[in-house]
Amino acid sequence: MAGLGMRDIKRRIKSVNSTKQITKAMELVSSAKLRKAKESLEKTRPYFTMMGETINEIIASTKGIKHEYLISREVKKTGYIVITADRGLCGGYNSNVIKKATSHMEDKERVSVIAIGQKGRDFFKKQNYDLDGEFVYVLENPTFITAQSIGNLSRELYKQQLVDEVYLVYTEFVSTISQKPKMVKLLPLEVEVGNSVLKDRDERMTYEPSPEAVLGYLIPKYIDSMIYGAMVESSASEQGARRVAMESATDNAEDMIDSLKLQYNRARQASITQEIAEIVGGAEALK
């Protein structure tokens, strides 16, 4: 029956419309958060890149120095620090990071995970991975202190030989519409090949009080700042991904409403036509 169909369509329009309102609101919220996250990302990046450059240069120019964080050993267990979001509804953001991490993991038995963000924690818990640590609800406002405690935890695991390698998996913020999952090795520290072009002056670089002491101080600092930088990048990426996802959800809802409205009007017209036909038919019969 046309009337019932009309009522159904009307109900659907209403429900799609209220979904649209929600996605629209979420879009606005994440745009605001994205702006904030981008600001703090811009402030953090110089520190982050400078730290990477400095440490690379120092390690490249102090070859032969023995430090516990520089020596690679036989890998029995690999630790992963995986940064995901606390919430969903952000497109492929979470699954992309997790995919990046799991594709690198070979044997579940030889992997342990430090999960940052609720989504990642839930995933790795459900899949029965070893969880060495979990940090949830820390990404909205990443702080250096959180990064330090994550860094401390991973260094402690490494020192006690519970893990023999540590990787950091996060999402790099390229632009609002493009985020790239990325993985870097934190421990043991490796000099990026290609970056280690030795400048002559590096031979004369002095380290006070001693190269070992400087590295002993710098490496933990470097790890903390890498984690902090990754957290800031990830949180900006999350907001970007969510904004894009919500934007397309809102667009889709609009498209759906449009086509439903067309259907509704057709049904309405059909029912009116039918009614007129019935009246005319009835009047005709009375003659």
Next chain:
Amino acid sequence: MAEKFHLQIITPHRIFLDDKVERVIIRSTEGDFAILHDHIPMVTPLRIGKMTIINEGKSREAAMAGGFVHIDLDKTVVMLDAAEWPDEIDVNRAKKAKERAEDRLKNNHGNIDQIRAEIALNKALNRLNLVEKHK
């Protein structure tokens, strides 16, 4: 006029300073030392303390909280956990941090939290001292 060199002071939260300066005095783990133009390339960790930046005969002081300095021929980079000019220091926050740290030190014995509390206390005292001096 003394020759200048390029100094960058970077913290995780911002670029604190990026300028040509004449001299900077910072506190390393070995003690206070000054950096002038043409210093030998060097890397050294820094302690919590104050730094003095001297430019055009004027000196400015700022609080710094641990980090390291990387002196190179073309520029000097100071990477710090935090840095503030005296007028930026949140006195209430520093006072609270000081009380909290003192409290922890009283009720705690020889573990990692104690070391942390000592660092926190140091940072708070450093900030308060600097504010006091510039009142």
